[in-house]
Amino acid sequence: MQTLKERGICVPEDVSVTGFDDSIYAQLCSPPLTTVAVDTDAIARLAAKRMIKHMNEPQKKSGEVYRIPGKIIYRESVCKING
Numbered sequence: 001m002q003t004l005k006e007r008g009i010c011v012p013e014d015v016s017v018t019g020f021d022d023s024i025y026a027q028l029c030s031p032p033l034t035t036v037a038v039d040t041d042a043i044a045r046l047a048a049k050r051m052i053k054h055m056n057e058p059q060k061k062s063g064e065v066y067r068i069p070g071k072i073i074y075r076e077s078v079c080k081i082n083g
Helices: 001-004 024-028 040-056
Strands: 016-020 034-036 070-073
Touching: 034 040
Parallel strands: 016 034
Antiparallel strands: 034 070
């Protein structure tokens, strides 16, 4: 957002900006960043289970998709759309 500001582009008036993972920096930047909060502990647990399963069954190929719920945290970096 700093680079956008330096180039004369206003957030959120000219462009909306979003992030992911709702880090502390999302709240501290200017304007505060709209982001998606996710359960990083759940992601870590799932990744560990998948790695262990792969180590126990290395011959088995997997193409599964996993979904971890997230929550949008609306802040000031996106414009409001009238609808």
